[in-house]
Amino acid sequence: MLKLNPIQKAIIYFFLIALAFINLYPIFVLFLSSFKTTPEIFMKPFALPKVWKFSNYVEAWNKANFANYFKNSIIITIISLASIILVSSMAAYVIARFEFRGKRALFLYLITGLALPARLAIIPIFLTVRDLHLQNTYSSLILVYTAGGIAFSMFLLVNFFKSLPRELEDSAKIDGAGPFRIYWSIDLPLLKPAVATVVIFNFVDIWNDFFFPLILINKDSLKTIPLGIQAFYGEYGVQWDLLFAGLNISVLPVLIIFILMSKQFISGLTEGAVK
Amino acid sequence: MKKFAAAALLALSLLSFAAAEDKVTIWGWRPQDADLWTKVQSAMQAQGTKVTIDYKTYLATEYDSKLFVSLQSGSGPDIFYTRRLPSASRTQALIDGKYIVPLNGKVNLKNFTDVTLSFISENGKTWGVPFANQVIGIFYNSDLFKKYNLKEPSTWPELLQVCETLKKNGVTPIFASNKDAWTLAMQNAMVSVSYPGEAWLGKLTKGQAKFTDPEYVEMLTALNDLKKYYQEGFSANSAAEQDVAFSMGQAGMVFGGIFQNSNWLKTNPDFKFGYFPVPSKTKAVTPKVYVYMDGSYGLYSGSKNQAAALKVLNFAATPAFGKIFSETTGEITAMKGVAMPASKPFLQECYQYANTQASAYRYWVGSPFDAGKPSVYDLLSENMQSMYLGVLTPVDFAKKIQDGVSTWYPAFKK
Amino acid sequence: MKKNAYLLMVVPAVLLYTVFVAYPFISSIFLSFFDWPGIGPKKYVGLANYKTILFGYMQPEFLRSITHNAIFFVWSWILSILPGLFFAFCLYAGLKGTNLFKVIFFFPNVISIVVVGFLFSLLLNPQWGLINALLKAVGLKAWAKPWLGEIKYAFPTIIGVTQWRGLGFYILVFLAAMIGVNKDEVEAARLDGASEFRIGWSIIVPHLLPTIMTLTILKFIWTFNIFDIVYAMEGSQGGPAGSTDVLGTLFYRIAFGGLGSSEVGMGLGAAVVTIIFAVVFPVSLLYVFIIDRRMEGKA
Numbered sequence: 002m003l004k005l006n007p008i009q010k011a012i013i014y015f016f017l018i019a020l021a022f023i024n025l026y027p028i029f030v031l032f033l034s035s036f037k038t039t040p041e042i043f044m045k046p047f048a049l050p051k052v053w054k055f056s057n058y059v060e061a062w063n064k065a066n067f068a069n070y071f072k073n074s075i076i077i078t079i080i081s082l083a084s085i086i087l088v089s090s091m092a093a094y095v096i097a098r099f100e101f102r103g104k105r106a107l108f109l110y111l112i113t114g115l116a117l118p119a120r121l122a123i124i125p126i127f128l129t130v131r132d133l134h135l136q137n138t139y140s141s142l143i144l145v146y147t148a149g150g151i152a153f154s155m156f157l158l159v160n161f162f163k164s165l166p167r168e169l170e171d172s173a174k175i176d177g178a179g180p181f182r183i184y185w186s187i188d189l190p191l192l193k194p195a196v197a198t199v200v201i202f203n204f205v206d207i208w209n210d211f212f213f214p215l216i217l218i219n220k221d222s223l224k225t226i227p228l229g230i231q232a233f234y235g236e237y238g239v240q241w242d243l244l245f246a247g248l249n250i251s252v253l254p255v256l257i258i259f260i261l262m263s264k265q266f267i268s269g270l271t272e273g274a275v276k
Numbered sequence: 277m278k279k280f281a282a283a284a285l286l287a288l289s290l291l292s293f294a295a296a297e298d299k300v301t302i303w304g305w306r307p308q309d310a311d312l313w314t315k316v317q318s319a320m321q322a323q324g325t326k327v328t329i330d331y332k333t334y335l336a337t338e339y340d341s342k343l344f345v346s347l348q349s350g351s352g353p354d355i356f357y358t359r360r361l362p363s364a365s366r367t368q369a370l371i372d373g374k375y376i377v378p379l380n381g382k383v384n385l386k387n388f389t390d391v392t393l394s395f396i397s398e399n400g401k402t403w404g405v406p407f408a409n410q411v412i413g414i415f416y417n418s419d420l421f422k423k424y425n426l427k428e429p430s431t432w433p434e435l436l437q438v439c440e441t442l443k444k445n446g447v448t449p450i451f452a453s454n455k456d457a458w459t460l461a462m463q464n465a466m467v468s469v470s471y472p473g474e475a476w477l478g479k480l481t482k483g484q485a486k487f488t489d490p491e492y493v494e495m496l497t498a499l500n501d502l503k504k505y506y507q508e509g510f511s512a513n514s515a516a517e518q519d520v521a522f523s524m525g526q527a528g529m530v531f532g533g534i535f536q537n538s539n540w541l542k543t544n545p546d547f548k549f550g551y552f553p554v555p556s557k558t559k560a561v562t563p564k565v566y567v568y569m570d571g572s573y574g575l576y577s578g579s580k581n582q583a584a585a586l587k588v589l590n591f592a593a594t595p596a597f598g599k600i601f602s603e604t605t606g607e608i609t610a611m612k613g614v615a616m617p618a619s620k621p622f623l624q625e626c627y628q629y630a631n632t633q634a635s636a637y638r639y640w641v642g643s644p645f646d647a648g649k650p651s652v653y654d655l656l657s658e659n660m661q662s663m664y665l666g667v668l669t670p671v672d673f674a675k676k677i678q679d680g681v682s683t684w685y686p687a688f689k690k
Numbered sequence: 691m692k693k694n695a696y697l698l699m700v701v702p703a704v705l706l707y708t709v710f711v712a713y714p715f716i717s718s719i720f721l722s723f724f725d726w727p728g729i730g731p732k733k734y735v736g737l738a739n740y741k742t743i744l745f746g747y748m749q750p751e752f753l754r755s756i757t758h759n760a761i762f763f764v765w766s767w768i769l770s771i772l773p774g775l776f777f778a779f780c781l782y783a784g785l786k787g788t789n790l791f792k793v794i795f796f797f798p799n800v801i802s803i804v805v806v807g808f809l810f811s812l813l814l815n816p817q818w819g820l821i822n823a824l825l826k827a828v829g830l831k832a833w834a835k836p837w838l839g840e841i842k843y844a845f846p847t848i849i850g851v852t853q854w855r856g857l858g859f860y861i862l863v864f865l866a867a868m869i870g871v872n873k874d875e876v877e878a879a880r881l882d883g884a885s886e887f888r889i890g891w892s893i894i895v896p897h898l899l900p901t902i903m904t905l906t907i908l909k910f911i912w913t914f915n916i917f918d919i920v921y922a923m924e925g926s927q928g929g930p931a932g933s934t935d936v937l938g939t940l941f942y943r944i945a946f947g948g949l950g951s952s953e954v955g956m957g958l959g960a961a962v963v964t965i966i967f968a969v970v971f972p973v974s975l976l977y978v979f980i981i982d983r984r985m986e987g988k989a
Contacts, residue, residue: 010783110707112981151703260793454930657927683747
C-alpha cells in the first residue's frame, strides 16, 4: 500500500530476501543435520550428508522412545487446550454478560495472571502437585497448563463475547433458558474464530514447554517430546545424530500446522500487542 | 516327627514362595546403569535369590530435588544413589533427616579400600556401598604418540616437550573444553595432586598451607601458560565437542576422566587411547592420581522391603557385581580384586592407578573443601575461565580462593 | 440461589487459577523467609536470605545478573523495535510475495527456544561451525571468533540469537498496526504531495506509539524473566566467567543446584524469585491496567 518506484522496490526486496535467508538457513541446517552421522554433524556442517541416514529417525522414534513422547505431547496438548477453552470461556461469558458485586475485582484478580510467570513459582507448584498425589500423571501438566492459560484466554474471550449480538440470547432467555444453556448452545458455537486464536496462542507454548514436564514428570513413559530430547543427554555425553532427528520430530508438527494455518496463527499470536 | 518335619518344610517353602519375587526399587542419575541392573537381577536370580529390580534414572542436576521431595512424602525408593561425604546439604541432609540407614554390620564391606570407604563414611559409620571410582588425568591418542615417538611424560617439563613436538608437527597438543566451567575445575584439581603434590595438599587440608603459597601460584601460572598448546577458539568449546574432537583424532591429549571413554568409543569404535597421571614438577615427587568415589547405593530407612534391599546391597559389595559393573558400564568398580574386561586395557591401567596411586588428599569433589559455601569447586568454576581469558592473574586467583574458603573452612579460621 | 447460579460458571477458572497460580506465588514469597535445602525441617531466618543477596556474599553475583537483564532489555528493544518497524514497512509496501515473507519471518518464532539455543551453539562452534566457516570463506578470518567463549561476545551473541527467533513477532505486530491506520488519512497526505517516506514517518509512526508502548512493556517483562535461551547456550553457570548470568540462571543454580556440589537452597532461591517478581510485577501491572482500560472502554 505504498506507491514506490522500481528502485525503491528493488531495495525493499533486497532486505526482505536477506532476512528470509537468515531466517531459513539455520532451519535448513537443522533439517540436513538430522540425516548425518555424529562426526559428520560436527566436522562437515556445510556438506550434504554422505549417506542419508533415515535410520536416525527410525532409531529416534523406536529405540529412543520418540513414538511415546509424541503420543504424550499430543494428548496433553489437546486436553489442555480443550480445558483452557472450556474454563476460560465460561468465566469470560459470565464477566461479559452479567453485572454483580465484585465483578471488576474478579476480573482484575484473574487478569493479574498475565503478570505472574508460572515458572517462578515452580517450587510450590511442585509441592502442591505432590500433595495432591498427582506426580507423574497427565493431570498434573494439564492442570498447570490450564491454570496458566486462563488469564490471557479469558481476556481475549471477554473481548469477543462483548462483540456478540445479544438478540439471540435474549430470545433464548424469553424461552426460559438458563445461563449455562445459553452459553453452551448459543455462544460457544459462535466462538469459533476466537477459539482459533486462543488455541493457537496457547498451542505453541504448551507443545514446546519443557520446564514443567522437567519438574513434574519422572516416569519415562509419560515424558513429552521436549523432555524426551533432554533424555538423550546422558550424564556425560550425547548421541547427536539421534538428537537432531528428535529435534526435527519435535519441530515438524508445529511447522506443518503453522504453514497450513498461518493466517490464524499470526493473528492469534499478535493479539494483545496491537494497539 | 517325620510328619512334623514335612509340615515344617512345607510351611517354610510356602513362606519363601510367598516372599518370592521381592521387588526392589532403585533410583539413580546414571542412564547407563539400566542394563546393569537387568544383569544384576539375572545374576541374583541365577544364584537362587528371588528379587526383581526396578531402576529409574533422573537427570543429574534434578536428581537431588526429586529424591528429597519424594523421601519427605514417604514415597521413596528402597535404594537410592547417594553422592559423597562430606557434603553440607545432600548426603548430610539425608543422614540428618534419618532417611538413610548405616550399613555397618548389615553389609560386608571388606572388598573396598579405606580410601574408597572414606568417601561415604563419617564417625565410624558407613552410609552406602560405593559403586564406582572415577579416575581423572591426562588421556592421549595412542596412534599419534606412536607416530611421533612420544612417551608418557613423568615430569611437567617432559609434558611441555611432548606438546612442543606435537605442535611442530601441526597437531593440536591439547583440546580444551573451556566453555564448560566444571571441566576447568576438574582440570585444576587433577593437576594439584601432582604439581604442588599430595604432601602439600595434606598441609593445606590441615590449615598449615595456604592457596596463596608460592607453590600453588606457580601451579596456576603453569596451567595458564599451557593455553598456548590449546586449540584455537578453545574458550568456546564444550565437553561434548571435546569428546568428538579427541576421538576423531583432532588432538593429542585431553584433561579428562575415565567416565568419558564410552563417549569416545561410541563416536569412534576404533579409537586407541592411553592414560597417564598428571606429571609432577620433578622426578623427586611421585605423580599422584585424583580418584574419587562416584557414588554409592544407600538404603532408605522407610523402605518396606529392607530385607530384599539388603540382599541386593550385599550382592553389590561382591567382586561378582564389580565384574558385571565394569563390563557393562566400562567404568571402574569401586572394589578391589576384580579383573577388568580384557577388551578394555585402559580400564585395567586406570584401575591399577586407582588402587595404588590415589592421592589421599584433594580439594575438589569428595573433599572437606566441598562441605561449605563457597566450595573450592565453586571458586574454581567461577574463576578458571577468567584466568584463561586473561582478566584474572594467578596471584589474584589464588587470593580469591583463599579468601572464599576462609569464610567457612574451620582449619583456615584459626 | 437460582438467580445467581451462573456464578458457578466461574468457579473452575477461579479454583484452578488460585491453586496453581495465585497460591504458589504467595507460597514462594513465604518460602523466601526460610532456610531449606529441599529436605528436612525448614528453618525460619527472617530477612537473612534477602540480606545475603542484596548485601551479603551473593551481592556481586546478584548485581551482575540484574545488570545483564537490564542490558538485555535495552539492546533487545533496540534490535526489535527498529528493525521491526523497518521490515514492517517493507511488508506494508504490499509487494508481491508479502504473504510468503510473513510466514517465513514468523517461522523461527514457533520453534522451541531450547531447540534454537542448541542449534545455534552448534552453528557457532569456533572450529567447525557454519558461521565461522562462512566468515573464513569470504576472507573475514579475523572475525571468526569463539563467540560463546569470550567475555566480550558471549552475551551479545545470545541477544542476537534471541532476535533471530523473535524479530518476526515484532514485524507482524507492527504490520497489523500499520494496516489499522486510517487509509483516508494516508490518501489525503498523498494527494497533498507528500512522499511515501514522509507519509511513513509523520503519519503512520505516530499511530504506532501505543503499540510501541505495549511492546516495550511486554519486552520488559519478558527480558527480566529470561532463562531458557541462556540455559540452552551457556548452561546454568552463566559463563564465560559469569558474563551471561541473568536472574533466571542465578535462581536455577540456587534452587536446583548446578553440576557438581553446589548447595541446594530453596529458601534462598525463593528470595531471588521474589526479587525478580518485585522488579517485574509493577511493570506487569501496568500492562494489566492497560488491558483493563481497554475492557472498560468497550463496556
